[in-house]
Amino acid sequence: MTISLHEALRSSPWSGLPGPSTAEGWIARARQVAAILSVDAVERDRAGRTPTAEVRLLKDSRLTVVLGPAAHGGGGQSWTTALRVIRAVSAGDGSIGQLLGYHLLWAWAARLVGTDGQIEAVEELYTSHNLFFGGAVNPRDADLTVRDRGETLEFSGRKSFSTGARVSDLLVLEGAFAASGEHVFAIVPTDQEGIRFLGDWDNLGQRLTESGGVDIDGVEVPWASAAGFVDKTFRSLVYNTLNVPLIQQIFTSIYLGIAEGALATALAYTRDKTRPWPYGSAPQESAAEEWYILETYGDLQSRLWSAQALADSVDAELAGLLHARRETVTERARGEVAVRIAASKQVAAAAALDTAHRIFEVTGARATSNAVGLDIFWRNIRTHSLHDPVAYKRREVGEFVLSDRIPEPSWYT
Template sequence: MTIIESSSPVRIAEQLRDEFRAGAAERDRNRQFPYEQCAAFRDSGLLGLMVPREHGGHGGSFVELTKVVIAISAGDSNIGQMYQLHTGGIRLLQEFASPAVQAKWLPRFTRELWITNAYSEVGTKSVNDFNTTVTPDGDGWRLNGRKFYCTGSLAGDITFGPCRVAGSDEVRVFFARTDAEGVTIHDDWSGFGQRTTASGTTEFDNVWVPGELCFGSPDSAGGGGGAITSLNYQVVHTGVFVGIARNALDDAVEFVRTKSRLWYESSADRATDDLYTQLRVGEMKTAVDAAELLALRAAELCDRAVDNPGDERIRGEASVVTGQAREAAASAAMYAGSTLFKVCGAGSVLEKYGLDRHWRNARTLSLHNPLDFKSMHAGDYLLNDRLPPVDSYN
């Protein structure tokens, strides 16, 4: 049983949100990987949310996924981000693996195996250039290379990413066990945000990959895209932003209610009655609620794209709106993460509260996929009726 039958996936996520929120600031401060919380997430059955029902999963929709990610990320956005790669890996196999490979592997992703990633590299011309290679070896391949931004590496059982066939420009996508001989995971992520995502280095030294798990790239330019897989990536990231924004807003409200003092020039009797505080909290709420509604609208369009495979217009519109939602959600998260200090006052900057993590997390995640290009695609579509490219980032 992959999802507890007596409760919905969203309800389960909301329960985990409250558990994950406790200690999140301390884990961030100490760069302490959430092993215990990841174990609880695995036990919850949510790993199987997006696995099709015929393979033992819940067969969830993008709308359900968005709601789950928002809830989880409102507790600990690091876990929400790691979940992106698991759901993306599932979708990648659905789109491009053979039916036999899907039947063999998808049931294992409901609870047994957590998928992580080894996608990006450093030192290349762009994110779509890869030095990692595979060479044929019997009925499989030998994988060699070094990856970075390997989000979720310490939680994952199997990792995927793009590579080139040695001596050619052919791009393939590999899935490799993280405990396979020749795989070394370095816990060296030093970013100021999303500190406990284990987004550091993974090395592959002559790692054997079975032929069935190294297939032709669905996206020769980006390696690991695909019409629906790439939407999955963007939907989850958008949900993480909304969760960060919601967490920042919740923390601001709680702080004002329980800790804030009045400024001596205020005519109010308590902090919650101060008009300027009410104004700023109201503005934060509007930004957060608007971002969540747009994120859910984008998810609805992505579900429509799933229901209409091959329809470039429907898929393209889903990509445009998901990009808009991503920008709106990132902006809301950074706005809420900054404005909370204005409403909470000087005492809120104390390190023990860890309230700065919300802005740091949002700012860090916002750089993963430049927001300017999302607005550019929306404008290009409106002005020229031109759809975004189908690749790993759109």
């Protein structure tokens, strides 16, 4: 029998156990976490409390260090595993899957743009202490202002979205020098003066992601912590621009997880509670024998299998670049994987939206009860799939197949 989040935190089911040693083991653990989260996902979503307990569950299960170096107690796994872990957790609770996905992205941030020394220091720090990341990097807002104070940098400004930041131990800041416009990333402790969370996240879905605004006021960072800078000069690589393709494929994992959770929940409801329609030309004894229910589930599952297969393929392609020697990643390779990610994301979003919408047709009128909570899946996918216009992803694929044009790196490509 699946235990609840409260029971899991009280009993610590993974206490004293070593972390999984295989990709399959990590994915299985993620499914255990998802099962725990699914028990009261609706109630927690309705309450809308800060997900402190949920982040503790992620830490206790050590999914937070699935990518961390084994030498420091991490899983030492690849991004193919990490993306499947995000997908599995999202099936149990889309909000917490998003928190985990963003954490793993920011945990990889030093590797994306940092120097070798910065990578080693950050990965040892977060892995050995099992620290949780958030980010204040929303590109649709004005950049944080960065000022050179000699030995330090000073960040100031406001970001309207800062997913996971309020429940984080470490916060990724991004800003630009006013004169040159050059961008700077830095990782800072979250609990400090100068960082104030606005507590204004009040959205239709993904309610437990703590994605509200944050004020940054005079946060100082040593120049040595400016990611990728050596003697105040940034060392640029194509690899640095993989941050956006990576987060877009993380979105794919979240969307597929939400679809998987919606379909599994609906199937269970139909088996146990949906009644057959008695007024048709050939009444059935159970809902599981109704032709329109069988046809709908067959269509939804087929679409989901297709989206999963594409995502699995693209996950492997992206991981091949993320785990390559950073100097070897070319603009062409980066562009081609960005196109494939654009295809994967838009297919996953369409499958998830369709699934979350149509499950009501095969569960019945009683399934609209607030106590059932099937609305959580539609609200979650509808909210996050608006992150950036999916139409632009379709256009990127079209430009590639028609004109062999790869996307230029941007904050959304």
